[in-house]
Amino acid sequence: MKNIVVLTGAGISAESGLKTFRDADGLWEGHDVMEVATPEGFRNNPELVLEFYNQRRRQLLTVHPNDAHKALVALEMEYNVHIITQNVDDLHERAGSSNVIHLHGELLKAKSTDSTENIFEWQKDILLGDTCINGFQIRPHIVWFGEAVPLLEDAISITEKADILIIIGTSMQVYPAASLIDFVDASTPIYFIDPKPAIKNSEKNNITVIAENAVDGVPILVASLIDK
Template sequence: MKKQLVVLTGAGMSAESGINTFRDADGLWEGHDIYEVASPIGFKNNPELVLDFYNQRRSQLLTVSPNTGHENLVSLEKNFNVQIITQNVDDLHERAGSSNVIHLHGELRKVRSTSDKDLVYDWDKDIVLGDLCEKKSQLRPHIVWFGEDVPLLEKAAEITMKADILVIIGTSMQVYPAASLIEYVAPNTPIYFIDPKPAITENSFNNLTIIKDVASSGTTELLKILSHNE
């Protein structure tokens, strides 16, 4: 029976594909205050700005490809039941071939109704004012904004609780509630943390191994470690 391997991924997972990490060192997203482009009130105040912001992100996403890190996670499915829980809104895990992916913060290539959150549509073109759902309400990005609930968090916590191995890639573990998922793993579960600038130390958790590297080469190292431990 295959072990359950749960992978938590953040912006560093996709950085090598050319996806910009949204939040810069100065706290701005592409030159915008976060709340201007990633909050319900920002959308209410200036919907055109918000739609344009995500239209640009979506357009960029369609020009990039999965990197070696994404592909390495797919190869882990040969020997493990792999479940990916990502904070990323890109679809690079799916395009690489990963079978089980949960997007905590939504998906760029989907839109949803402003009046019914369950009306979600695949969407690859720009969203403009006047694009309506079947209930005649404006469409918005299918993104979890600041101040909104994270609907898949409970499901993600349940998956993390069942992990035989936890892998964390390219996330500072500073953004809540996603960062709280590490608290759900069973005691002494092996944890592998892959990041070139790790925000935690090896004495932060029991059975923690830090791989101080970017996603592509870090996951290559992980594959070697896991193959030796089988």
């Protein structure tokens, strides 16, 4: 069974009605990224940071997987599929995908400020004073700017084995996630689905660009791959 690796970004979740964090002006829901997405921001104003992610978590619980998420599940009938997502929502899992790596963490998990390995499920608000079993304040399980990406090596290892790479709804501007494209063989077919693709067909012979929204482009591609 061939290996398909799927790299997804904010574009696929936005079509479920989930707001992307970053606005056109670079602000995250009106906040400078340094205020709400860095360890320094958390130290300076933990209540602001916790409420920022509390709002994101509340919204996540009101939305549902879309046709793009569901189409990727159908691929598992014919291929060994691994999804590597930059998104912190659980929409891939809720749709039914079996193998999902979250490079940037997960909104529905929390972790201790004392140990990055003390991670647990968490669906309600995180408040100042909420502590882990060892008495330390907890924080969202989100990889902030300036922090290591713990699952990057796993993602690279999976990408290196790809027979097909599919990239969906990402600007290819956020590193190290964007660098994963460099770990597939030069002859590996790459499909890039985005209404405003950051990659052009002419860049590499093995790239096919589908300039569509995820909910339109992904089902079309999946149907063609299943029919092969």
